[in-house]
Amino acid sequence: MRVDALPLASEFVEHFAAEGIEELYPPQAAAVEAGVCEGGNVVAAVPTASGKTFVAELALLTADGPGLYVCPLRALAREKFEEFDRLPGVDAGISTGDFDSAAADLAGKDIVVATSEKVDSAIRNGAEWVDDLACVVVDEVHLLGAAGRGPTLEVTLATLRRRAPDVQIVALSATVDNPEDIAEWLDAELVESTWRPVDLRVGVHADGSVRFDDGTDAAVPVDTADPATNPDTEVTAELVRGAVADGGQALAFVRSRREAEALAERLTDERLPSVVDAAGASDSGDGADGPDAADATHERGEDAGMDAAAVAEEIREAGGTETGDRLAEAAAWGVAFHHAGLSSDHRALVERAFRERRLSVICATPTLAAGVNVPARRVVVRDQQRYAGSGYEWLPVLEVHQMCGRAGRPHLDPYGEAVLVAGDEAGRTELWDRYVTADAEAVESKLRDPAALRTHTLALVATGFAASQADVLDAFAGTFYASRTPNPDLGGDVGDAIASLIDDDLLAATGDGGIEATALGEQVSRQYVTPDTGVELLAALRTVATMAPEHVTELTAFEVICDTPDMVDTYLGNAERAEIYQFARSHAAELTTGMTEADDFEGWLESVKTARILTEWVDGASVEELVESYRIGPGDLESRIERAEWLLGAADALAEVLGVEMPALASARAKL
Ligand code: ADP
Incomplete structure (x- = not known):
């Protein structure tokens, strides 16, 4: 099958020819036969380098409206964005940054490239451009099986399909054991191949x-x-x-x-x-x-x-x-x-x-x-x-x-x-x-994990997609989990999630059997932190409110955000332990957790270490000094700074809802 025989404008045919793509690879031809150029849902489970990007481009270019390309990694998102932006006459956009925005500037783009977390957060923040999508391509869809991001991907896809029922879904997967299950979930034709361009x-x-x-x-x-x-x-x-x-x-x-x-x-x-x-x-x-x-x-x-x-x-x-x-x-x-x-x-x-x-x-x-x-x-x-x-x-x-x-x-x-x-x-x-000789593992949903259910239940209620337990179950009915489970009785688990969110003051019962998000719950969802992190932040902020203002420093701000599940752990070696302990003791007045109060003392000491690193960073220490003193890699420092920026913003938004004054949050953030 030749590219010039496809329903593509001549400038695209020329563009692909210039890239050496004139004759379709067999899996690409199979995707065309499965309807990828005609708006059909397709799952392609094919090896690396067998030309999945071209399949994505075919779907996006032949779709009757804007397209979204969802991929797991930011580095990958950039690579794809650059590739799509080179397509003649195509206006591509990329969204991988801030979590608390609807990314409204992406409305009107022909193709948007984003991570699944970013799409999820844009939806939580009221993005309306998702309703206009004609085509969604999901790269590395086998990550459905990954804890944490897998549930986000399946719930996001279910939501997108509910909001734009005619949207074309094209999912690209590594060769896994059960691609037919993914195809069945997405009502898609399956293209499965082990063909590779090089033996x-x-x-x-x-x-x-x-x-x-x-x-x-x-x-x-x-x-x-x-x-x-x-x-x-x-x-x-x-x-x-x-x-x-x-x-x-x-x-x-x-x-x-x-x-x-x-x-x-x-x-x-x-x-x-x-x-x-x-x-x-x-x-x-x-x-x-x-x-x-x-x-x-x-x-x-x-x-x-x-x-x-x-x-x-x-x-x-x-x-x-x-x-x-x-x-x-x-x-x-x-x-x-x-x-x-x-x-x-x-x-x-x-x-x-x-x-x-x-x-x-x-x-x-x-x-x-x-x-x-x-x-x-x-x-x-x-x-x-x-x-x-x-x-x-x-x-x-x-x-x-x-x-x-x-x-x-x-x-x-x-x-x-x-x-x-x-x-x-x-x-x-x-x-x-x-x-x-073994086949790769089957992809299995991780949605039933209580933390995942709490996160996505809160998001559904906070965004107004659900106002009762029945609504939440209805939304989950479109997930990979529900399609894979013969009797996906999530009622008990979702009930538990709702009860725990009410306990945490993130949801409230409305009296008529309904539920709504509290102002705190709404902010937790918008800021894209997990409910568990939200709860930790709120508890710490309430402590801050009882502290003498002169003790509330940037170190306090960093300790507040570092002792949450959304911050990455920093390894604390035995040799360092005593020193960090001493540090915590000498700064006890500035910390929200007392030396004898931590439930998980080791975990808390690790977060004190992260907070100390970040404090030194905003005080002007160089990457080299920090890498040297704390035996972390430059990449570790980068990822902590990035998370700190996000979490300080989230803590600041929650402090405002609580009415807690904590200027150190904004000042620390400005210096990062
Ligand atoms: P992957 O399946 O890993 O996403 P890519 O889409 O990146 O693979 O394709 C791998 C390489 O193969 C790219 O350099 C691409 O330009 C090239 N390629 C894809 N399809 C064809 C084709 N039909 N003919 C020639 N080269 C192709």
């Missing part, structure tokens, strides 16, 4: 060889006898070295930030040939050892060195922290690490440089697998387990499949290869059964 083979390394799922074996002997080295790391280094020597790029996944950095350091010792260098050598073909070819290779080699040096320089320019310096040092050898502790600028830089083939290897934590587009020739999954509170647990099959799916760059690689590293033959069998 992928997946294998497991043990005892000096990789056994692949296409029946082949490859000898990759590694000397793992040296007790001073980690055998899995040595195997990983060898697999990476082989891919790069062959002109490819590699992604190596390990379990933690520290491991990612350590592996990057180990790989710089390899003195890998740079990607450009190796590509030069293989471009020159069989005559590679002739004098001309050698010259060409030599020149490219120099370019490669310069390129790596340029990446290192860009990294240094993007922020001088100790982590940044280490990243730059590794990048000079074509190697990078990538994890949530890196600043977002550094993360974006690493991703881009890798896509531009200016880096040979990224050593990453599993988060990269679900993130932006960074395909590689070879993917090595060194660790298949991750530390989870009390011990190691296996990564979900879906996550490992997504890592493996990163292998193979269209037009650049003849094939993609993913290798899981096992310690021995028994490990090989285990990994083979667990990941190579």
Whole structure:
């Protein structure tokens, strides 16, 4: 099927042709046959890189009105926004920022890109543009199964469909075990395919060889006898070295930030040939050892060195922290690490440089697998387990499949290869059964979680969509949960949620069996904090009202917002514990929780640590100083500052409803 045979204006056909899209990939053709250009609901469960974005564009461009593209990550939202904004004559908008607005400026856009949380919050704040939508595309719809954001996605989609009953829904999913359940929920045609533009083979390394799922074996002997080295790391280094020597790029996944950095350091010792260098050598073909070819290779080699040096320089320019310096040092050898502790600028830089083939290897934590587009020739999954509170647990099959799916760059690689590293033959069998031949998990709703029910019940009532328990149940009838559960008797659970919200003074009974949101409940919903956070904020603000005004400082403001479930926890090491304890004691008069009052003392001490970091930040400490003193990454500081800005705004709005004077909230926020 050809693009010029589709119901698209010629300028779009030309635009796609310029991007190399003229003939549809098989899953794209299947989506067209399923009605994606005719307003039909379609669920496409297809592998990474099989051209889902084009399917989205087809739906959005052929829809009879404005479209919304919902995606989980902000970095991804930006990527897609830029792509849609390049479409000729299309006015695209993006909304990922403030949570307490209706994003009214998005009315009138042809295509809006937003995270599901942002769409949810815009609805809570009265956005009317959602009623006019002709098409909604949901990317990564398998995240329905994620705690927290999954329920938000399903309730938001149910609400959108209630408000705009004719809206076309196109949902894009990774290959999961039950895409038919998602299709059934959305009354959609299912397009399911394992087709990929580049062949992928997946294998497991043990005892000096990789056994692949296409029946082949490859000898990759590694000397793992040296007790001073980690055998899995040595195997990983060898697999990476082989891919790069062959002109490819590699992604190596390990379990933690520290491991990612350590592996990057180990790989710089390899003195890998740079990607450009190796590509030069293989471009020159069989005559590679002739004098001309050698010259060409030599020149490219120099370019490669310069390129790596340029990446290192860009990294240094993007922020001088100790982590940044280490990243730059590794990048000079074509190697990078990538994890949530890196600043977002550094993360974006690493991703881009890798896509531009200016880096040979990224050593990453599993988060990269679900993130932006960074395909590689070879993917090595060194660790298949991750530390989870009390011990190691296996990564979900879906996550490992997504890592493996990163292998193979269209037009650049003849094939993609993913290798899981096992310690021995028994490990090989285990990994083979667990990941190579196994299907990804089924997607299951998490809506029944009491915290999720409280959040969405309050939102439905506060926005006026529900004025009774029956109305709430009616709204939930359109969710994935209800469609998946034969007798989705949520009555008892929703009743419990309503009773607890009334106890918390966020909802009130109206006497005639109805319910309404209190002024506090309405504000909690608008500010987009969870009811649990709302309750914590209100309790702390009531304490503030009893404190002497001179004791209510910016530290108080930060403690108020940090001791809530919506702030991210900050790890408190044993060595720091005593110091933070001393800090809390010496500032006891400024804190809303007394030293003996905290229900969860450890958790509270952690929030005091976060509050202290944020106080030093607004007092002018540099990223570098804070990273150094508190052993957090620049990315950790960024995420806490961002949340603090949101939560201080929420606390300020709630203080106003309560009639509590707390100028420190606004002053701290202004300085962030
Ligand atoms: P994903 O399915 O992971 O979202 P993308 O939509 O990003 O994949 O597509 C991956 C790459 O394939 C992009 O570079 C895109 O331009 C290219 N592509 C998509 N469809 C086609 C096509 N029909 N012909 C050629 N290239 C295509």
